[in-house]
Amino acid sequence: MVSPTELSGMMATAPLVANFPAQIEPTPGKQILAMIRDQALAAGAEHLLEPAEAVEFSNGSPFEVYTGGGTRIARTILVATGAMAPSDPLPGEKEFAGLGVNYCTACDGPFYQGLDVLVVGQDAEAAREALTLSQICRSVALVAKAKDLSFADDLAEQVQAADNIAVHLGMSIKEIVGEDAVTGARFAGPGGEEHVLNADGVFLYVRGRAPATGFLHGTLQTDDEGFIITDESMQTSVPGVYAAGDVRSKQIRQMVVAAAEGCIAALMAERFITGRGKVRSDRGR
Ligand SMILES: Cc1cc2nc3c(=O)[nH]c(=O)nc-3n(C[C@H](O)[C@H](O)[C@H](O)COP(=O)(O)OP(=O)(O)OC[C@H]3O[C@@H](n4cnc5c(N)ncnc54)[C@H](O)[C@@H]3O)c2cc1C
Numbered sequence: 001m002v003s004p005t006e007l008s009g010m011m012a013t014a015p016l017v018a019n020f021p022a023q024i025e026p027t028p029g030k031q032i033l034a035m036i037r038d039q040a041l042a043a044g045a046e047h048l049l050e051p052a053e054a055v056e057f058s059n060g061s062p063f064e065v066y067t068g069g070g071t072r073i074a075r076t077i078l079v080a081t082g083a084m085a086p087s088d089p090l091p092g093e094k095e096f097a098g099l100g101v102n103y104c105t106a107c108d109g110p111f112y113q114g115l116d117v118l119v120v121g122q123d124a125e126a127a128r129e130a131l132t133l134s135q136i137c138r139s140v141a142l143v144a145k146a147k148d149l150s151f152a153d154d155l156a157e158q159v160q161a162a163d164n165i166a167v168h169l170g171m172s173i174k175e176i177v178g179e180d181a182v183t184g185a186r187f188a189g190p191g192g193e194e195h196v197l198n199a200d201g202v203f204l205y206v207r208g209r210a211p212a213t214g215f216l217h218g219t220l221q222t223d224d225e226g227f228i229i230t231d232e233s234m235q236t237s238v239p240g241v242y243a244a245g246d247v248r249s250k251q252i253r254q255m256v257v258a259a260a261e262g263c264i265a266a267l268m269a270e271r272f273i274t275g276r277g278k279v280r281s282d283r284g285r
Contacts, residue, residue, distance in 0.1 A: 004049050007033050009082050010246060011255055015098025019107060020255050026111075032255070048072075052081070052215045061240040061272075076240045076269040079220070079228060080262060081212040083246040083253070092176030092185075093204070100182025100201045105129040106254060112137050112201050118185055119143070120173050121205025124151040127159050129203060134162045141197055143168045143187065171195060176202055211247045223249040234265035240272050 007030050011017075014029030023032075041047065050067035055077075057063050065072045093101055102108040109132060117137050119130040122144035130142040142159065147170045149156060159165055170190035177184055177196065184198040211227045213220075221229045221237035227249035234242045242265035245258035 004051060006047070006049065007037065009033070010084065013097070014107065014255075016111075017107065017255065018110060029255075036259075054215055054217060055219055057219045057238045057241055060238075063241065076272050077242065078234075078262070078265045078269060079213075079216070079236070079241065079243040079247055080245045080258070080265075081215075081247050083209045083211045083227070088207075090173060090176055090204075092178065096176050096178050096182045099180070100178060100199075101176055102201055102203045103205075104254075105132045105203060108201070108203075109133055109136050114138050115200035116198070117141075117201045117203060118197055118199040119203045119205065120185065121203075122146045122149060123205065124155055126205040127151050127155045129205060130165055131155075131158055131162060133203065134165050138164065140165045141168060141199065142166070143171050143173070143185075143197065145170070145172045147190065168195075168197070173204075173206065209246075213247060225249075232264075233268045234261055235268060240269075242269055 011029045011033045016026040017023065017029050017032055018026040020027075020032055037047065048067070048069060050069040050072075052065050052067050054066040055064065056066075057077075061075050062073050063075075063077050065074065065077065112133065113136055115137055116139045117133055119126055119133060119140055119142045121129075121142075126142065126144070127149070130140050134140045140162075142165055144167070149159075149167070149169070159167065168187075171187040173185055173187055174194075175186040176182060177186055182200065182202055184196055185202050187195045187197065189195050211222075211225070213222065213226055213228065216228075219238070220241065220243070223229055228236055228243040228247055229249045230236050230243050234244050234248070236243050244261035244265045246253045248261065250257075
């Protein structure tokens, strides 16, 4: 169970953010998060540092949320618990966080203009990110544990056609290596032999991420991976319960998207409480 702190979640772990609206200079995620928190507190929000452990949604509004601090009752609920990567870091991964270890091309790709990077992963996401990085970087090595890559033909053709992408198969990542910053990664090859590939940055797509929805105990409709399904009003399968941010079923997980969805959900929640506007679920339409 996650124990929220004053500044926790994915955003707090983003070493430098350069793509949030109104930013001029790259800024630590924690700093942006602190400003957002202060803004919410100034607007009258209360921040309770209590993990949600279970919910009672079956009787409709008002809803109950059971937390480490007791039972909380609310006329409407917004689930924004995010999606964290499972935590079994590689050797060197934590040491070089913010110093060359990356998880998101849209977030950190621009820092590697004209440099050499490794993309470690074997799914379509890793291939797409390698293609994006190939437009920015001098060279991209796409390194996969599998002996064959199984993404769609057109993606495979694009990867093969990119003259600055090299594909290394049958390589299992063992360690991120570096000194003051990342200098590459160490792999075990198909026969167990050691390879070190040099690079200025490593983009990891090896673990996936899991939505933080355990406390819901299946009360909301989710997709096959457990992300919460909503309609365009951010309403879930239970009227009056909304979801926003990384925990929601969707393609793009970025701070600006989470903030925008939070805005939509908050406005719709207000309508739900005051009885204005639609409250009926129209998922699937
Ligand atoms: C290393 C890294 C770099 C990134 N860089 C960028 C970037 O440059 N630009 C960008 O746009 N995006 C970036 N992202 C993605 C961005 O951080 C996420 O898209 C964004 O934080 C999602 O916001 P969220 O509120 O949905 O989830 P989160 O930020 O993960 O917040 C979820 C919150 O819910 C709390 N929580 C979870 N479970 C419970 C529970 N049971 N009870 C109570 N509280 C709970 C958590 O403690 C946390 O406070 C990055 C992500 C990572 C990991």
